[in-house]
Amino acid sequence: MEITAAVVKQKGGSFDLEKVRLDAPKSDEVLIKIVASGTCHTDMAARDQLMGTPTFPVVLGHEGSGIVEQVGKNVHHLQTGDHVVLTFGYCGDCSKCQRGLPAYCENFFPLNFGGSRLDGSHSHHLAGKDLQDNFFSQSSFATYAIAHKNNVIKVRKDVPLELLGPLGCGIQTGAGAVLNSLSVSAGASIIISGTGAVGLAGLLAAKAVSAGTIVAIDINEERLLFAKELGATHTINSKKEDVIARLKEIAPKGFDYAFDTTGIPEVIQNSLAALGSHSKMGIVGIAKRPLELEMNNFVATGLQIIGIAEGDSVPNVFIPRLVEMYRNGQFPFDKLIKTYAFEDINQAIADSETGVTIKPVLLIGDYKG
Numbered sequence: 001m002e003i004t005a006a007v008v009k010q011k012g013g014s015f016d017l018e019k020v021r022l023d024a025p026k027s028d029e030v031l032i033k034i035v036a037s038g039t040c041h042t043d044m045a046a047r048d049q050l051m052g053t054p055t056f057p058v059v060l061g062h063e064g065s066g067i068v069e070q071v072g073k074n075v076h077h078l079q080t081g082d083h084v085v086l087t088f089g090y091c092g093d094c095s096k097c098q099r100g101l102p103a104y105c106e107n108f109f110p111l112n113f114g115g116s117r118l119d120g121s122h123s124h125h126l127a128g129k130d131l132q133d134n135f136f137s138q139s140s141f142a143t144y145a146i147a148h149k150n151n152v153i154k155v156r157k158d159v160p161l162e163l164l165g166p167l168g169c170g171i172q173t174g175a176g177a178v179l180n181s182l183s184v185s186a187g188a189s190i191i192i193s194g195t196g197a198v199g200l201a202g203l204l205a206a207k208a209v210s211a212g213t214i215v216a217i218d219i220n221e222e223r224l225l226f227a228k229e230l231g232a233t234h235t236i237n238s239k240k241e242d243v244i245a246r247l248k249e250i251a252p253k254g255f256d257y258a259f260d261t262t263g264i265p266e267v268i269q270n271s272l273a274a275l276g277s278h279s280k281m282g283i284v285g286i287a288k289r290p291l292e293l294e295m296n297n298f299v300a301t302g303l304q305i306i307g308i309a310e311g312d313s314v315p316n317v318f319i320p321r322l323v324e325m326y327r328n329g330q331f332p333f334d335k336l337i338k339t340y341a342f343e344d345i346n347q348a349i350a351d352s353e354t355g356v357t358i359k360p361v362l363l364i365g366d367y368k369g
């Protein structure tokens with residue numbers, strides 16, 4: 001079939017809307033009419049070829065939401081008309097998947113960044129040539145997408161489908177870090193560094209579980225004000241204030257948790273200096289420099305630092321749970337979203353990179369709610 005897809009033709013290039021030929025789904029795959037797709041920093045990392053693959057030309061996009069159009073013959077849990085959120089690809093067969101850890105799937109890299117199916121085939125073609133695709137097993141910057149049955153998550157129909165795509169990646173990463181990986185509980189104290197979409201999703205999750213003290217740290221004053229609106233009890237502008245002194249003043253006995261989304265060693269050190277004994281820090285940021293650690297601090301205090309992929313989410317369970325929390329008013333992640341027309345994809349990406357918009361979502365297709 002002919003679809004419209006945003007194609008990046010070269011490293012660092014723009015997203016150009018093109019008429020592309022899409023094959024029929026294979027037996028384990030699902031064809032989805034895309035309603036909307038969030039943009040996430042990983043799309044830009046792939047555009048800039050930071051992971052090596054995919055190469056170009058490529059169809060990116062990995063926070064798709066839409067409606068099932070057609071299912072392959074081995075797909076039994078979905079049917080035409082289902083509302084779905086697309087999430088990251090995982091194989092379902094490896095030892096990590098079998099242990100309920102799909103975010104650590106042994107095939108995670110090729111399934112999400114390989115630029116093709118595992119067997120090397122492509123489903124997108126432009127002017128007779130194969131395109132790099134299968135990005136996060138979906139390539140959802142397009143009017144239709146093909147996803148593997150594993151990463152198509154059915155959601156209820158009485159919520160706005162066009163908002164749900166980011167639950168598949170960025171929002172799930174932040175909320176999952178707080179709810180799954182750190183298991184922040186009512187009354188606990190937490191430091192959240194970085195107030196982008198992932199950090200603020202973590203903040204909303206901390207608020208949802210009634211964390212007692214929630215401190216947001218950033219250098220962007222406007223974002224800090226917004227963090228307060230969303231439920232931060234304190235904010236610190238690390239450009240203007242002595243972060244460690246402020247944190248010690250807020251929690252003299254030390255914090256229970258920290259969640260870092262910046263990947264900046266100095267920022268992480270500030271939080272580590274303010275954690276209490278037997279506390280836990282989760283890190284999700286992409287670091288450009290190594291972090292030096294004083295090991296004796298860990299032994300003496302029982303401090304833990306954990307790396308977190310995709311919020312340790314089991315998407316079939318966690319995404320519907322986030323949808324329920326949203327419906328109940330406990331998790332208003334829609335406040336992080338600004339929608340854009342599909343034609344304005346380059347503006348949406350630019351606004352995400354400059355920080356004008358926290359989470360841009362492209363409106364791609366109509367649907368009847």
Ligand SMILES: [Zn+2]
Nearest residue numbers: 091094097105
């Ligand atoms: Zn696996």
Ligand SMILES: [Zn+2]
Nearest residue numbers: 040042169170
């Ligand atoms: Zn992402």
